[in-house]
Amino acid sequence: IQLTQSPSSLSASVGDRVTITCRASQGISFSLAWYQQKPGKAPKLLIYAASTLQSGVPSRFSGSGSGTDFTLTISTLQPEDFATYYCQQLSSYPSFTFGQGTKLEIK
Amino acid sequence: QVLLVESGGGVVQPGRSLRLSCAASGFTFSNSGMHWVRQAPGKGLEWVAGISSSDGSKKDYGDSVKGRITISRDNSKNTVYLQMNSLRTDDTAVYYCAKWSGTYPLYYFDSWGQGTLVTVSS
Numbered sequence: 204i205q206l207t208q209s210p211s212s213l214s215a216s217v218g219d220r221v222t223i224t225c226r227a228s229q230g231i232s233f234s235l236a237w238y239q240q241k242p243g244k245a246p247k248l249l250i251y252a253a254s255t256l257q258s259g260v261p262s263r264f265s266g267s268g269s270g271t272d273f274t275l276t277i278s279t280l281q282p283e284d285f286a287t288y289y290c291q292q293l294s295s296y297p298s299f300t301f302g303q304g305t306k307l308e309i310k
Numbered sequence: 311q312v313l314l315v316e317s318g319g320g321v322v323q324p325g326r327s328l329r330l331s332c333a334a335s336g337f338t339f340s341n342s343g344m345h346w347v348r349q350a351p352g353k354g355l356e357w358v359a360g361i362s363s364s365d366g367s368k369k370d371y372g373d374s375v376k377g378r379i380t381i382s383r384d385n386s387k388n389t390v391y392l393q394m395n396s397l398r399t400d401d402t403a404v405y406y407c408a409k410w411s412g413t414y415p416l417y418y419f420d421s422w423g424q425g426t427l428v429t430v431s432s
Contacts, residue, residue, distance in 0.1 A: 233395065236418040238355075245406055245425055246347075251418035277350055293417035298372065299345070299354040 204228050205296045208288075208302035213310040219280045223305045225273040225290035234294035241286045242305075248290075250275065276287045279290055285309050312336040314407050319426030322397055330392040332407030332423055339388040340364055343410035345419060346381065346392050348403035356403075359392060360410065375401075386427040397430045404428075 205228040213219050225235065233253040236245040250266035253273055263278040270299045276282055290302040316331040331343070345360040349352055359381040362368035366383040380393040404427050408419035 232415060234415045234417065238419075245422035246419075247422070248418055248420050251412065251420075252416040257418075257420065281356075289356075291355075291419070293412070295416055296360075296370070296417075298370075298399065299357045299360070299417070301347075304354045 204231060204292050204298070204300060206290055206292055206300055208290060208305050209233050212306040212308065214308050215280055216238075216310045217280050217282055218257050221255065221277045221280055222229045223288055223307075225268075225275070226279075227271045227273075227294075228294055230270045231292045231294035233261065233269050234292055235245065235266075235268070236293060237246060237264075238289045239284075239286045240289065246289065270306035282309075291308045312409060314406070314409065314421055314423035316405065316407055316423040319405065319428045321429045321431060323395060323415075323432050324399055324430055326397055327395045328386075328397060328423055328428060330394070330405055330407075331430070332390045334388045334390070334407075337340070337409070337421075340385040344381075344390040345408045345410055346390075347406045347408055347419070349406070349425075350400070350403045353403075358390075358405070362388065362412075370379065394428070397428075398428050402428060402430050414418040 235253045237250040240246045256264045287306045313335045315333045329400045343363045346358040361381045374429045404425040406425045407423045409421040411420040
């Protein structure tokens with residue numbers, strides 16, 4: 204299963220609302236997770252099961268979608284949100300593929 | 311809290327072998343499946359290998375490493391390993407271990423180590 208994220212990069216300002224999309228090459232139900240990665244750091248789980256917020260993650264992050272089309276939304280961008288975001292499908296065990304990433308930069 | 315600490319990375323020549331370790335603490339290790347994910351310099355995340363919980367009887371590998379890499383676990387040491395043989399220059403990456411959580415089909419990787427860098431170069 205291939206995952207395609209769009210856009211590959213995005214410039215936005217603090218306070219903006221941002222949406223990143225992830226499209227799967229075939230239906231994966233709700234088996235999708237989103238991660239945030241900052242330079243030199245390990246990925247951090249934000250959302251799993253397409254829309255469940257991981258404990259401790261700010262509520263400005265939300266996820267939606269099912270089947271083949273998914274979105275990650277940041278409602279009000281904060282300075283600490285500038286990072287690279289990856290989706291991951293966990294439907295076709297064992298190949299838990301990742302999207303290519305979306306780099307969110309400061310405008 | 312959950313802590314995963316990778317070790318064993320370094321510089322190695324093409325064709326040689328290396329074994330990575332990931333020491334776990336803060337959770338019942340034997341109850342969790344574990345995975346290795348790698349990231350080549352400036353690139354995205356690539357799933358490498360996974361091992362089931364308990365006896366680790368189920369193991370699986372990414373296409374790019376199949377036949378060259380073996381994942382294993384030692385529950386007495388709370389450690390998961392990645393044995394890498396016949397290393398190639400395109401195996402150069404930071405290797406992360408990750409804890410596998412959730413129930414089928416709603417899985418996720420909820421904790422990650424800090425990563426260990428493997429550089430394959432002559």
